[in-house]
Amino acid sequence: MRFSFLVGLVLVIAFASPLFACVESEMVEVDGYYWVSVCDSSSCGGHWQYGVIGYYSSCDDAGGSGGGGTSGGGTTGTSGVTALQNTYTNNDCGPVPIAAQILDENGYDQTGMQNYFGFADWKDGASGFVLVDPPLVPAMDSMYACMGNQLPALADPGNGAGYRVPGAHGSTDPCSSHTQGESVDFSTRDSSGNHSCQLWNQLAACAHAAGLYVEPWALIKQQGVIHMHVTTHQDANDPSQYGDACANP
Amino acid sequence: MRWTHAVSFALLVTAATAYAAPAPCHLDRTVALAPYNHPDNATIEEWRDSRLAVEKLTDCAPASIDPQSRKAFFDVVRSEFATSHTAEIARWRKLYPKPHDGVDAAIGIFQTDIRRFMSGLVDRNDASSKDVILRYGAARAIAALGPAVKHDVLSMLGTGGQFYGLNHRYHPQLEAVQVLGLWIDPANKEFSLAEKTDFTRMLVALLPHVQPGVNVYEDRYFQSALQALAHSDSLDAETALASWMDRQTDHGSFLYHEAARSLNAVRARRGA
Numbered sequence: 001m002r003f004s005f006l007v008g009l010v011l012v013i014a015f016a017s018p019l020f021a022c023v024e025s026e027m028v029e030v031d032g033y034y035w036v037s038v039c040d041s042s043s044c045g046g047h048w049q050y051g052v053i054g055y056y057s058s059c060d061d062a063g064g065s066g067g068g069g070t071s072g073g074g075t076t077g078t079s080g081v082t083a084l085q086n087t088y089t090n091n092d093c094g095p096v097p098i099a100a101q102i103l104d105e106n107g108y109d110q111t112g113m114q115n116y117f118g119f120a121d122w123k124d125g126a127s128g129f130v131l132v133d134p135p136l137v138p139a140m141d142s143m144y145a146c147m148g149n150q151l152p153a154l155a156d157p158g159n160g161a162g163y164r165v166p167g168a169h170g171s172t173d174p175c176s177s178h179t180q181g182e183s184v185d186f187s188t189r190d191s192s193g194n195h196s197c198q199l200w201n202q203l204a205a206c207a208h209a210a211g212l213y214v215e216p217w218a219l220i221k222q223q224g225v226i227h228m229h230v231t232t233h234q235d236a237n238d239p240s241q242y243g244d245a246c247a248n249p
Numbered sequence: 250m251r252w253t254h255a256v257s258f259a260l261l262v263t264a265a266t267a268y269a270a271p272a273p274c275h276l277d278r279t280v281a282l283a284p285y286n287h288p289d290n291a292t293i294e295e296w297r298d299s300r301l302a303v304e305k306l307t308d309c310a311p312a313s314i315d316p317q318s319r320k321a322f323f324d325v326v327r328s329e330f331a332t333s334h335t336a337e338i339a340r341w342r343k344l345y346p347k348p349h350d351g352v353d354a355a356i357g358i359f360q361t362d363i364r365r366f367m368s369g370l371v372d373r374n375d376a377s378s379k380d381v382i383l384r385y386g387a388a389r390a391i392a393a394l395g396p397a398v399k400h401d402v403l404s405m406l407g408t409g410g411q412f413y414g415l416n417h418r419y420h421p422q423l424e425a426v427q428v429l430g431l432w433i434d435p436a437n438k439e440f441s442l443a444e445k446t447d448f449t450r451m452l453v454a455l456l457p458h459v460q461p462g463v464n465v466y467e468d469r470y471f472q473s474a475l476q477a478l479a480h481s482d483s484l485d486a487e488t489a490l491a492s493w494m495d496r497q498t499d500h501g502s503f504l505y506h507e508a509a510r511s512l513n514a515v516r517a518r519r520g521a
Contacts, residue, residue, distance in 0.1 A: 030466050033458055034422065035406035035451065044447075048455055053466070054420055056412035104501035119503060125418065126468035128461065128503045156358045159418060169416055173351050185354060194308040219345070222293065223355035224300030225362070 027055045084129050084165070091166040093175035102129045112137040113162075116144065117184075121154050122162035130163035131181030135232045139210040140184070146206035152187045152199065155227040161185035177233035186228040188245075195226045197245035203228050204242055211236050217243035274309035276318035276325075277302055285328035289336045293344065296337055296352075299325075300359055307366040319370070323378040326363055330385045330413045357415045364390070364419075373397075385413065388427035395439050402428050406451075420466070423473050426452070430477025435518065452478050453489040461502040472507050479511035482518035490515065 032053040037046040081102050088096040103111065105119045111132045113122065123130050144151050154161035160169050162185075164178035177183040186203060190196040204214045207230040214237060215229035226245075280302050284291035303325055306318065314322070334356050341352040368389035371382055376397070382390050383401050391402065405425035412420050429448040432440050440448075452474055459471040478486050490512040497505050 030412070031464070032422070032467050032470055033455060034408045035403065037403060037407070046451070048458060050458075051408060053408050053422055054410040054412055056417040105503045105506045106501040119506070123503070125416075126465040126472070128468065156354070156361045159357055159361065160354070161358070169353055169357070176351070176354075185358070195304065220355075221301075222297055223352050224297035225304060225355040225359045227355070227358055229354070 027057060029055045080128055084127065087166045087168075088179070091174045093166040093179055095180075097131055097180075101131055103132065104129055108132065113140065116140050116151050117154055117157075117162055121157035123158060124160045124163050124165045124168055125158070127163075127165050127168075131179070132163070133180055133182040133232050136182060136184070139207075139212050139230075139232060142210035143203070143206045143212075146209055147202065152189065152203070155185040155187045177231045180233070182233040183229060183231035186230070188226055188228050197249050200226070200228060200245035203230075204245075205239070208236055208239060208242070213237050214242040216241060217245045217248065221245075221248070274306065274313040274318065275315055276306045276321045278317070278321040278324070281321055281325050282328060284337075285325075285332050288332045288334070291337065293337075293341060300355070304359070304362060307362055311370045311372075314370070319375075320378070322363075322367075322370070323375075323381045326367060326385050327381045329360065329363065330419075334415065353415065357418075360414050360418075368393075384421065385419075386424065388424045388431060391424055392428045392431040399440075399444075423469060426455075426470065426473045427477050430480040433477075433483075434480040435482050446483070449478075449481050449483050449486055452481075453485055456489045456493045459493060459504065461497075461499060461504045468504065471504055475504065475507040475511050479514040481515050483515075484519070487512065487515045487519060 029052045031051060033048045033050055034053045035046055036049050037044055039045075081099050084102055085096050085099075088094065105128070108114060108119045108122065108130055111134075113132050113136070119130070122132075140151070160178055162178070163181050164176055166179045167174040169176070178185075188196060188200040188203065190199050200217070204217075207214050207228070212230040212232060213234035215231075216237075220226060220228070281299050284295040284299050303322070306314065306322060334353075338351075338353055338356075345351075364385070364387040367382070367385075368387050371386065371390040371393040373393075373395065375382060375394070379394060379398065379401075382394060383398060383405070391398065402425045405421040407422075410421040412418075429452060431437065433445045433448045433452075437445075455471075455474050459474065461468060461471075475490075478490060481487075490508055494505065494508050494512065497508075499505060
């Protein structure tokens with residue numbers, strides 16, 4: 001299949017090279033079904049046909065491959081598990097999860113994390129598998145109770161705010177703690193949809209109480225997009241380190 | 250006389266307040282678009298200030314946004330998705346070599362935020378920004394333009410679309426198939442029964458081709474088609490979904506789960 005070969009070639013180049021070493025942009029074609037309209041004098045119909053549906057530049061935005069690419073490889077069955085394991089090896093993201101750690105929707109729905117985030121939100125793009133770091137689940141239980149039996153939604157549902165496929169967000173850190181299922185990016189918009197520094201502070205306190213590391217407010221603000229990143233990957237930090245969102249809005 | 254004084258004072262206070270503090274739902278065009286004018290060497294601070302300004306606008310009710318800000322917002326959307334963030338990400342990485350999450354996560358959230366906001370913002374009066382909405386909008390924003398863009402949406406289901414957004418995460422075809430879902434919904438009164446039947450038929454005709462694991466894009470596309478069918482109340486959709494599920498052997502795949510959710514939704518609408 002032309003798609004597999006082209007994208008495979010691009011991914012091999014991307015994974016074998018240092019980040020941002022994309023020297024020559026290549027337009028990568030993606031195959032899929034597209035609608036062919038057929039009209040006669042009285043009406044219009046059509047049919048689905050398989051072929052090139054679109055393209056992207058292999059060098060755009062540091063060569064990530066979440067949308068049109070093949071991150072995660074096959075998305076179901078044993079071949080899908082192996083393909084996902086290969087993304088860890090190819091990106092040098094250890095430890096490579098064993099098959100039992102790689103969860104499809106049925107497996108995810110038994111972790112306890114589904115009580116807070118649906119599989120569609122937790123997964124990354126079209127990858128049909130996810131990881132959940134077991135200690136993250138009781139931490140979410142604790143945060144949920146601390147927040148008055150509620151938690152905000154993920155900041156970027158279905159796009160790596162929960163689980164993240166190694167290299168699929170091929171930019172800052174292909175082996176982000178999200179790739180081990182250890183981190184959560186929360187939206188800090190309140191029930192009316194507005195950004196709320198009070199909510200940020202409350203979430204931070206609850207995450208801290210749950211033993212999680214909270215990405216410092218100063219760093220979040222510097223990015224210009226208000227959200228919250230918490231993780232089991234690092235030891236819990238002191239409130240003086242993660243800061244006060246309302247004191248410096 | 251005293252009443253006149255009081256009114257004058259009130260007007261003065263109002264005017265002074267308006268002068269001192271611009272309406273919170275105004276987007277400063279210069280700040281918002283500054284980094285996009287020179288993305289290869291825009292500073293971290295320029296990107297930060299631009300995003301903070303736009304994010305603040307997304308806190309506003311659409312009706313409270315002035316026309317200039319509305320236009321500036323659509324220009325930001327166009328610029329955001331036409332701009333490569335490679336240089337910014339590289340600069341960030343140099344500045345923060347051990348990032349907790351990295352600016353790419355923030356960029357992804359920003360792109361999600363502006364598309365979500367656009368979905369609540371767009372109405373029929375945005376015909377002048379139709380090109381931006383069709384090119385970069387999420388399904389709900391496109392659907393809000395209504396029958397006037399029916400042929401545009403059908404052509405988006407065809408070939409030649411360009412991926413856009415961080416990590417090529419979006420494609421017009423993915424949105425178009427979901428627009429059909431919004432348009433076949435019984436709550437939608439803008440399309441005739443015959444048109445809804447045609448749209449449903451198009452979605453149902455895709456189902457025999459749906460199989461998990463062909464490639465990443467296909468999985469997303471099939472998922473979108475299954476989600477679109479969840480809006481239907483037709484027997485054809487119910488039969489097609491049930492038939493597709495009967496043929497599957499992998500009941501753990503997310504497409505299987507998606508189909509099950511859609512089938513339940515269709516049956517609930519049909520009172521089954």
